[in-house]
Amino acid sequence: MDIRPLHKDFGLEVLDCDLRRLDQDNRFAVLRELFEHHSLLLFRGQPLDDEEHLALGRRFGPLEDREADRPEAKMTFVSNETQAGVFTAGDWQLKQLQSNFLWHTDSTFLPVPALANLLQARVVPSAGGETEFLSSRAGWRDLDPKLREAIKDRFLWHSYAHSRGKIDEDLAKRELISKWPPQCWRAVITNPVTGEESLYIASHAYAIEGMEDEAGARLIEEVMAAISQPEGIYSHRWRPGDLLIWDERAILHRGRPWPYEEPRSLSSICVSLQDRDGLAEMRLPA
Ligand code: OGA
Ligand code: MN
Numbered sequence: 001m002d003i004r005p006l007h008k009d010f011g012l013e014v015l016d017c018d019l020r021r022l023d024q025d026n027r028f029a030v031l032r033e034l035f036e037h038h039s040l041l042l043f044r045g046q047p048l049d050d051e052e053h054l055a056l057g058r059r060f061g062p063l064e065d066r067e068a069d070r071p072e073a074k075m076t077f078v079s080n081e082t083q084a085g086v087f088t089a090g091d092w093q094l095k096q097l098q099s100n101f102l103w104h105t106d107s108t109f110l111p112v113p114a115l116a117n118l119l120q121a122r123v124v125p126s127a128g129g130e131t132e133f134l135s136s137r138a139g140w141r142d143l144d145p146k147l148r149e150a151i152k153d154r155f156l157w158h159s160y161a162h163s164r165g166k167i168d169e170d171l172a173k174r175e176l177i178s179k180w181p182p183q184c185w186r187a188v189i190t191n192p193v194t195g196e197e198s199l200y201i202a203s204h205a206y207a208i209e210g211m212e213d214e215a216g217a218r219l220i221e222e223v224m225a226a227i228s229q230p231e232g233i234y235s236h237r238w239r240p241g242d243l244l245i246w247d248e249r250a251i252l253h254r255g256r257p258w259p260y261e262e263p264r265s266l267s268s269i270c271v272s273l274q275d276r277d278g279l280a281e282m283r284l285p286a
Pocket of ligand 2: 100105106253
């Protein structure tokens with residue numbers, strides 16, 4: 001497999017790799033190692049069908065099930081397409097997609113957050129609609145010493161309703177969103193394979209355990225602003241058949257706007273964290 005860097009801090013494009021043929025030469029073990037070290041992997045021209053996409057996800061761990069009552073929910077469509085056309089301004093589903101424009105880590109609001117997202121482009125718009133990434137490892141490494149000291153031994157509270165409430169209060173009140181109670185995770189986590197530390201923060205983070213609400217929220221904002229500087233960003237311009245896999249423990253991402261009258265559709269599979277990925281150490285001790 002040939003590789004080439006996507007950004008000086010993180011990310012690789014993997015060339016000459018057919019994601020349907022990973023049994024050859026122990027290829028998955030190689031990919032998993034690249035994932036642990038480089039946090040974001042790009043594969044172009046991989047038109048996986050749903051079953052192949054799901055099978056790839058299962059190699060990383062258990063598939064996330066956001067709505068246990070919907071068997072197909074392991075595959076999520078990040079899409080503005082409807083049977084009649086596309087969602088339009090005011091539709092809550094469009095607002096939900098626009099909530100992804102805030103820097104975030106997926107699923108920090110779930111009782112078991114995500115290890116990885118495997119996102120594949122199906123339909124891309126003529127302009128815009130990029131997905132942007134930054135390294136929360138580099139962000140932690142380069143963080144101002146005062147902020148490092150302030151956040152290093154902290155635990156952050158995360159809530160889905162919090163990030164959706166920044167976009168629209170009614171969106172935050174929908175059952176789909178409000179049913180998830182807040183979760184608390186260590187602010188700085190360690191990758192058990194590489195020993196590298198990263199910030200674990202997201203648009204969902206709203207308070208810091210043991211700190212007064214406003215002071216906690218302010219610190220979260222300061223850290224977010226410090227780590228999301230333009231030079232740290234890799235912006236991905238999608239082509240159909242592109243597949244990106246990222247490590248939710250070490251990456252923040254966000255979507256970008258596009259002309260909403262055009263369809264944009266990606267298929268997404270999240271894989272849940274396990275203790276071998278560092279999950280137990282991320283929890284607030286009882
Ligand atoms: C996601 C996400 C952003 C985008 O799928 O988790 O945040 O660009 N997507 O659609
Ligand atoms: Mn996301």
